[in-house]
Amino acid sequence: MGELSxxxxxxxxxxxxxxxxxxxxxxxxxxxxxxxxxxxxHPLAMAKSSLTWRSAxxxxxxxxxxxxxFVVLAVGLSLSVALLIIWVGxxxxxxxxxxxxxxxxxxxxFVLAAFGVRIPSxxxxxxxxxxxxxxxxxxxxxxxxxxxxxxxxxxxxxxxxEFFVSAMVWAGTGTxxxxxVIVAVAGGAEVNFGVSYxxxxxxxxxxxxxxxLACLVPAMYVTRAMAMGHAAFAALMLGPSPSQxxxxxxxxxxxxxxxxxxxxxxxAEFERRRIERDLHxxxxxxxxxxxxxxxxxxxxxxxxxxxxxxxxxxxxAGTREAISELRxxxxxxxxxxxxxxxxxxxxxxxxxxxxxxxEVAVDLDERPPAAVESIAYFIVAESLANIAKYARATRASxxxxxxxxxxxxxxxxxxxxxxxxxPDGGLAGLADRAATIDGMLIVDSPPGGPTIIRADLxxxx
Amino acid sequence: MRVVIAEDSVLLREGLVRLLADAGIETVATVGDGPxxxxxxxxxxPDLAIVDVRMPPSFTDEGLRAALAVRERxxxxxxxxxxxxxxxxxxxxxxxxxxxxxxYLLKERVSDVEEFIDAVRRIAAGGTVIDPExxxxxxxxxxxxxxxxxxxxREREVLGxxxxxxxxxxxxxxxxxxxxxxEKHISNIFxxxxxxxxxxxxxxxxxxxxxxxxx
Numbered sequence: 001m002g003e004l005s006x007x008x009x010x011x012x013x014x015x016x017x018x019x020x021x022x023x024x025x026x027x028x029x030x031x032x033x034x035x036x037x038x039x040x041x042h043p044l045a046m047a048k049s050s051l052t053w054r055s056a057x058x059x060x061x062x063x064x065x066x067x068x069x070f071v072v073l074a075v076g077l078s079l080s081v082a083l084l085i086i087w088v089g090x091x092x093x094x095x096x097x098x099x100x101x102x103x104x105x106x107x108x109x110f111v112l113a114a115f116g117v118r119i120p121s122x123x124x125x126x127x128x129x130x131x132x133x134x135x136x137x138x139x140x141x142x143x144x145x146x147x148x149x150x151x152x153x154x155x156x157x158x159x160x161x162e163f164f165v166s167a168m169v170w171a172g173t174g175t176x177x178x179x180x181v182i183v184a185v186a187g188g189a190e191v192n193f194g195v196s197y198x199x200x201x202x203x204x205x206x207x208x209x210x211x212x213l214a215c216l217v218p219a220m221y222v223t224r225a226m227a228m229g230h231a232a233f234a235a236l237m238l239g240p241s242p243s244q245x246x247x248x249x250x251x252x253x254x255x256x257x258x259x260x261x262x263x264x265x266x267x268a269e270f271e272r273r274r275i276e277r278d279l280h281x282x283x284x285x286x287x288x289x290x291x292x293x294x295x296x297x298x299x300x301x302x303x304x305x306x307x308x309x310x311x312x313x314x315x316x317a318g319t320r321e322a323i324s325e326l327r328x329x330x331x332x333x334x335x336x337x338x339x340x341x342x343x344x345x346x347x348x349x350x351x352x353x354x355x356x357x358x359e360v361a362v363d364l365d366e367r368p369p370a371a372v373e374s375i376a377y378f379i380v381a382e383s384l385a386n387i388a389k390y391a392r393a394t395r396a397s398x399x400x401x402x403x404x405x406x407x408x409x410x411x412x413x414x415x416x417x418x419x420x421x422x423p424d425g426g427l428a429g430l431a432d433r434a435a436t437i438d439g440m441l442i443v444d445s446p447p448g449g450p451t452i453i454r455a456d457l458x459x460x461x
Numbered sequence: 462m463r464v465v466i467a468e469d470s471v472l473l474r475e476g477l478v479r480l481l482a483d484a485g486i487e488t489v490a491t492v493g494d495g496p497x498x499x500x501x502x503x504x505x506x507p508d509l510a511i512v513d514v515r516m517p518p519s520f521t522d523e524g525l526r527a528a529l530a531v532r533e534r535x536x537x538x539x540x541x542x543x544x545x546x547x548x549x550x551x552x553x554x555x556x557x558x559x560x561x562x563x564x565y566l567l568k569e570r571v572s573d574v575e576e577f578i579d580a581v582r583r584i585a586a587g588g589t590v591i592d593p594e595x596x597x598x599x600x601x602x603x604x605x606x607x608x609x610x611x612x613x614x615r616e617r618e619v620l621g622x623x624x625x626x627x628x629x630x631x632x633x634x635x636x637x638x639x640x641x642x643x644e645k646h647i648s649n650i651f652x653x654x655x656x657x658x659x660x661x662x663x664x665x666x667x668x669x670x671x672x673x674x675x676x
Contacts (some may be wrong), residue, residue, distance in 0.1 A: 315570065323569045327545060337548045340521040345550035352549055352598030 035116035036227040041216045051116050052220055055227035056170065057115035059162045065110075066159030069103065069152040072096075094136050101139060104148035108238055115231040120248075124149070124238035144240070151237035164225050164378050173219045176212030179205040189270055209422055213268070264436030267429055286322040290315045330442050336375050342367045350399065354384045354412075359397040368407050368459045375433050375457060376400060376409045379441070382413035383453045391415025391451060402459060409455040417449035430455070463583055466491045466506055467524060468497040468513040468543075473568070477511065480571065495523030502531050502538060509585040513568075514544040514551065527552055534560045538599075539584045543568045546561045549598045552591060563592040589626050596624045612654045619646040 029439050034045070036051055047054045051236055074098040075287040083089035108119045115234075122144040127134045138147050175182070180202035191197045201207035240248065244324050297311035338346040344362040351358035367373065380398050393415030398410050421427035421443050438458050445451035464486055471493075478488045493515040502510055504542045510578045512532060526639040528540045531583040539562030542555060564584040570592065571577050580590040598603045600609070600621055612620065615636075628649070633640045 322567060322574075325568070327567075331546060336515065336546055337523070337550065341548075341550055345548065347547050347551065349598060394562055 028141065035118075036119060036224060036231055041224070043220065046224065047216070052223060054114045056166065056223045058110065059166045059223060059226055059230070060170070062159045062353060063139065063163040068154035069100075073100070073152055097139060097145060098249045100148055100152055101145055103152065104238055107151070107234065111231060112239070113233045114253045115134045115227050117231040119235050119239040120245075122238070122244055131399040138345070147237050153232065154237075162230065165222060165226060169219045169222050173212055173215040174460060176208050176215055179212065257378070258437040260438065263432040267432040267436065268305070270429060275329070275333060282325045282329070283322045286325065288316055290318040290322065293318060335377065339370070339372055343373050343376060346445070347380055347398055347400070350377075350381055350384060354396070355388050356393055357395045358384065361397070361399050363401040364407070365402065368457075371437055372407055372459055374456045375437065376407060376440065376455065378413055378433065379409050379430050379453070379455050384432055386419065386426065387413045387415060387451075388410075390419070393448070405460060406457060406458045409457065411453045415449050415450050416447070417445045417451050419443055419445035419446040419451050427453075462506045462509065462582075463489045463505065463609045464509045464581075465489060465498075465501050465510060466511045467527060468492075468511070469493045469516045469517065470513070473513075477571070480574060480577070481581070481654065486581065488489045495527035498524075498527040499530050499534055502535060507538075509539045509541060509581060511541045511543060511581075514542060522551065525554060528555065537562060539587065541563070541566065541581060541584050541590075543571070547594045547598075549595055551594045556588075560589045562587045562589075565595060566590065566592045566595060583626060591624055591626065591658045593621070593625055596621045599624070609654075612650060614651050616646050616653070619643060620650050623647065626662065651672065
């Protein structure tokens, strides 16, 4: 049941990557992002990074945002609470809640844009259906909604402080830095830091510019520190709590396990149907033919001994074919030598039966669990069968080795490539089998070859 | 000739006894598991032990291990191992202690009664009989820098038949050539594989198998 198909068309060509999702890789997804939390503190690196300037911009203008929310919330909340008596307050409150939740979504975007800090959404899943009332109830029942409110309530004093510090630091630095320009426009300026300094022309202002350049470094540090503080506060109030994070991770894990269990059950079901079909179409039919031959021979025994002898010959040949068919079928279900001696002898047996020369290298200190051995064996068996059928290869190699906590199985041939893992195909079936133990199968087979089939199987199954 | 049989399937055991009896071979004892084999071999000192690979208690390679134990305790006891599956590793394990009087055949070969009885007689006489499937596997397996690659397809064929324990005459008949031609092929094979030409039937099988499986 090799399902590798040739792909000669230009459109569909290219390496096919079929990867069953693996938990370890899935959780690694949003690491490695640069934010104000992990950037280098080196002045040059800070000056070069756009994060510094994005933070400075945010800290400079966010006062308007904080003030806006303060006004909206102060007016809106007091108004709706006052109007609660005549029931108008309730829809107003709901509207306000939707507004601040929307604002919080926006604020997460701002924080990402300004500080590079990604805050995952902390909200619970909305109730199913389109009933707006139940959706509102869901929102009101979500603690994250109220944490959003606290965040916006605290935003004004925070942004106020940030604005003043930013204004002071950057106005001072900016003035010193651009003093030559100011002098050129205004005709002269006096700088006073304990000692007063009068710059009458732009050239005289140049040393002050240098001083401004030096001030740039502390200004960036101050900005950075405020950015980190703000981002941390935003992450605390707008992000999920540790237990929520844990829940989300568990949900994701459950989802993954559910999917891999489904694939495993399907793979087993598919296998069972295949065995039933093979038995029904193969050995059963052959044995039936044998029974018929013997029956006819018995009937002929007296009047036509020569004919009877021929039929018995035929029946004998038929039983031998049936036996050999059953033997192949049994070996296809599970090879006895795998249990007895492990992967190395089983794989060299496979290699010996393959029509092309196959080099086998198995490097395992100890035998992996039976499930892992069996999946590794069938991956090699299916790959070698495909190589024989489609790859037009002249040689192949099989490598099994332990890497870290994984048993890595690699089958490489020098054939024409273009192998595709089609749904319900042999390769997809192997990926399904690998997925049942949280393993991963990768097929890399560009047209023109070579084909590499690699499986990473966890050896602590 | 006196034979002991270790086989857990009653059907096959009784079948074997009858089949051997038809050919005038006496079965002196039978046993249904692996660990019992060395005991009955000690007791009866048979001319041949026929052993199934998969037997109680573990139903893995009990029979093979029992056979190896017999060979260790009574070296030279001819042993015929019957197996549902032939695996090169089992064959090389078995021959590891010497190929004289060793046979390894698929169970279904029993149905070719004459050939089977012939194999039994050859093993009991100290010959070597290895299933063609194992030979095929061994010949199919290639390692880097394998001198087997130097053989022509015809020589490979002759080597395979030699490894099965066939005589030059039988090989000649099989390939429809003269015996002289077969002898010439064989001397070429020995030359290419760097083996000393040896006299006698089973010696060259030993040499071939030792080369194929155990080096």
